[in-house]
Amino acid sequence: MVTRDDAQAILEQLAGPTALLRDDQWTAIEALVVQRRQALVVQRTGWGKSAVYFIAAKLLRQRGHGATVIVSPLLALMRNQVAAAQRAGVRAATINSGNVTEWDEIHQRVNSGDLDVLLVSPERLNNPEFRDTVLPALAADAGLVVVDEAHCVSDWGHDFRPDYRRIRTLIAELGSDVPVLATTATANDRVVNDVAAQLGVGRADNVPGGGRDTLVLRGGLDRESLRLSVVQAGGGAQRMAWLAEHLDSLPGSGIVYTLTVAQAHDVAALLRERGFEVAAYTGSTETAEREQLEADLLGNRVKALIATSALGMGFDKPDLGFVVHLGAPSSPIAYYQQVGRAGRSTDSAEVVLLPGREDQDVWRYFASVAFPSEAMVRNIIRQLEPDRPLSTPALEPLVDLGRTRLEMVLKVLDVDGAVRRVKGGWLATGQPWDYDEARYRQLDEGRRREQQAMLDYQSTDECRMTFLRRQLDDPGLTHGERCGRCDNCAGARFGAAVDDGAAALVQERLMRPGVEITPRKQWPSGLGKLGVSLSGRIGDGPAPGRAIGRLTDLGWGPRLRRVIDEPDGDVPSDVVQAAVKVLAAWDWADRPTAVLALDSDTHPVLIGSLARELARVGRLTDLGVLRYAAGRRPVSAANSAYRVAALDGAWSAPDPAAIAAAGGPVLLIDDVTDTGWTLTMAARLVKEAGAPAVLPLVLAATS
Template sequence: MTRDDAQAILEQLAGPTAQLRDDQWTAIEALVVHRRRALVVQRTGWGKSAVYFIAAKLLRGAGRGATVIVSPLLALMRNQVDAAERAGVHAATINSSNVADWGEIHERVRGGELDVLLVSPERLNNPDFRDQVLPALAKDAGLVVVDEAHCVSDWGHDFRPDYRRIRTLIGELGADVPVLATTATANDRVVEDVATQLGVGGQDTLVLRGGLDRESLRLSVVRAGNPAQRAAWLVAHIDSLPGSGIVYTLTVAQAHDVASLLREQGHEVASYTGSTEAAEREQLEADLLANRVKALIATSALGMGFDKPDLGFVVHLGAPSSPIAYYQQVGRAGRSTASAEVILLPGREDQDVWRYFASVAFPSESMVRNVIHALEPDRPQSTPALEPLVDLGRSRLEMVLKVLDVDGAVRRVKGGWIATGEPWHYDEPRYRRLDDARRREQQAMLDYQATDTCRMAFLRAQLDDPSLRDDERCGRCDNCTGVHVSVDVDESAAEDTRQRLMRPGVELTPRKQWPSGLSKLGLDLSGKIGDGPAPGRAIGRLTDLGWGVRLRQLLSETDREVPDDVVQAAVKVLASWDWTSRPSAVMALDSNTHPLLISSLARSLARLGRLTDLGTLRYAPDRRPVAAANSAYRVAALNGAWVAPGTDVVAAVDGPVLLVDDLSDSGWTLTMAARVVRAAGASAVLPFTVATTS
């Protein structure tokens, strides 16, 4: 194996003009020839993925086993699989979006047909994968790669307990199986933590750590005022930003609100969050890559691994709580352009969001021990079954269970979780250190906003960049150039934005793509959804500061006739709906929990709006669907769930049908029900719900 061999594979990956860097070759040689462990900390765009794909192909050519890459995000996996195919590497991925393919992929692993298997960290504790597939991989792996390794740190970029499980995988490897950990965002503390967690910090470990300056980025901070004023600033300035880009928000609700606001003003944007379905994410990423949208309005779900070399700008409406997270996100911009705009619009309420996320971090010892005591050693209990027994919400409960699993106190098995009976120690000093680190990093973000020194040098210092010189300045940021982005926003425009944000009504974005794998569940549905509903509306989100409390109360009460204030709010939402064609009829959806609320609301809207009342779309006998965690299975459960309405009645309606439900969660109920109503003759279906979860 020579450097020329590695260079040839690189050209397959990145094109004939690509040149292998000396440090890349150093890492590849250490992994392939010397079977060493390596930790590579290099800036975004340096070529970390090229190192492990080249190493993987060279190891396979030498008769070694498949490379296992633990990768945190679906966008990252998709880019990596595409890159592998360009180099002739047979790659597959196991994650939450391709459940129907898992069995086939497992067989390909066992049969030695794959060169690379990309695995989400959550898969490492799936019982079947952990017990049947993982042991063979650990025994025969040619290379193990931990991508975005800062996630291993308890407080690096994100708290992902499943990443701590990688240490177990590495501990079971043969002595001559090389291990590579890579990241672009890690300060000294995170590097030390990663090394400790992965066991790649020994004396024989190769550490390659490069400079983190990004010469194309122009960093600015714009103090534009309250949320409405900042949103108004974005409306006024987004078209002047170069190319297409990303606007980051701190919450899912903000992403949807800002995207709706910009679309109302005629801007081509879309929201992208952790709740966006995998197939739809792929389409949105493709739209941004092809410049079909000006921007994606995104949470941190669009971050690591998304690769658009000519991304022209990154704007943050609200500051992340950590310089590490901020550098990671702004690093998406300007990878192949001479200049890219990076703008932070901080707000006083940012710290409230930080405090909220800190409050739902790892809970107290007493709460954790309640979880352990609620479990039994020989009777598995699911997470939903445990919820009524412990005072923890679903997401925090799942996090606690994962941590306890890593620590050996509980074990995930088929059917749920069991107690192991092993003693468990609450590591209070560690959690105290994490809290201290969190507070220091939050203060660092406040200091970044206030500094009058070079902003890029500030970020590089936070990341302990070894190449940073004393008093170094980038010469590009607002502080270095003295050129500051204007904060001016027309007062009338700011007031108009405030009124738009405060009015009742939330847009329901329809599902656009079928989830993958439906054919394996017996459904001939794939690609774009052509017969689904139009964009809809809800009165408000369950998380809204205004309507949220009222709606949560209403939906938690015993089913009853719709209250007058809810009807009035619904009328206001309908009056402000800028639909292409006004609905002519209204139909209620059948419900297990709120049939009276929904049907009475539909009747009230029919009376007040002079719409034809089509009654209720009833569930078929014995076909009331149960909740399913995976979108493909949700669609399968809802397929054929309703009794089709008479075509003579629906087709006689001259105009769209308003379809009324109590709550929009995943969006699949409204999508599948709309298809039934359209098949009965409706020209269009407009969903309307009392509330939405996002």
């Protein structure tokens, strides 16, 4: 018979001799281990959800049941969980993209019964080898299945991942007596109901598929240690100057969140110049470097990590002293989840939001990569065959979608049963598929409501913690409740004023123009299918180029966005001066001798006037404009192969005599670069006309 004392003993191994098992933790453990029930646990960060499933896993193992399978969304979360499990004497391992060399050994340990807990990413569940050789044994003999951060299963969740929806299939294949635990800290009523429906767990009387008796534990979301503040410090330079001025006074070490990768690197660079021990942490940071940065923050060897949302769920530093947001996330759910990193075992932690006018531009950009149209999705299905797998790279040139969105659509179609992933690629199943336009429209409307809620949070005069708890439908919230800690309850702890001199120095740093544009090195696969005879490495493309700045920069970003968004006209003088500074700092092997503007449907005057000004200032030969060819195809595709095919033959050939007379490299001028293919294809044409080198210079890079 399993007793509460048994669970308490394991908790002490896990969290130390002073740890005390909560009543509701024991309720959940007893339901899973003794009663073999399903459970849905929605509790705030720091409540101890991981303790529940590790204790349950060990108790079930002691009673002769199989290994526990934990589906977990992030590598950082998995690393922390494996370490926590080992402290409790639980034999745990993880299979994820960061430990490929260990997969075979872990598979053998699963098959031999030498593991108590296996943590897998949701993407693993549909890896053909794992799905066909490892998962059946786990499903047949599982002691417990845990879906951690279960809000990810929901379209309404702030971190929707199509792979999470595959978990329902896994649960459906389990034996009727295998307990299932779904946990999350960040879910409002809508997300909770969606999670219950997706996973088939929930109260039997109101959740489809919830026929099994299910325990639902949902607690209050107040965080007694968090002191919430909103500081309206102004533009990007003012906010960064505010951060540099206040960082030392913030308690302990913490996290500074930015909305984009470019901002994370810019902020980290500026703070390092000011003498702070900080580092950037983003989705593009290599796995080994991420582990080291996490360890540095855990060990207080850095004052802060300047991070995107890549550092979020599951990162566990109980004494994290502060969380600052340089720009507001688009969802109160996402914001609550990120600030929940702070103050988990401290009496007080500072949480500061420094919103910016450009935040909504970033929200709009990320919203623009939503689920594509029905015609586009059905074209993907048509390209697949039932018996000959097609890989994602091979499929890409057949459809008008970029790689990231294509993979997302394929995963959704896989979950919906219209396609199936196998070794070698994707197959069509022949199953009927309906485009749920109403659902996608509803998602878009919900996204806009959440964005408005974040704007309201910034301007509200009510208790900020109460505002967030209401957004998450906290069942413990009472009318008129106030936390007594936030700036609206206890008064502002931080002034918004910034020293003018400090702001000017930051502005000068941010406004140093010049971002390198890395040239494309490889032609996209499958161009032959589109009638273009290009393949392999690109040997005749442009040299590394330069942009004045990125549209997402805190410095040049707002200025460049205004220039691009305004009606076409002559290039402003400050932009010309910035371009001249970029040219002056350019470490080219051979100085350009000529300048050539690219034709444009949207900014012909802007681009042409910049080329003429640079020709005048630099005493370069003005080659005029590389004109569009008659009958050219519009370039609207996001997919690389389609884009290259549309650009092939898009311009009339430049004059070889004029290029030869210039006698040197050509500066190629455009307004914005996104994928880099316009510059690549134009440079190829200019080099074919005799230019020894082509140096792209654009006003702005998108990222």
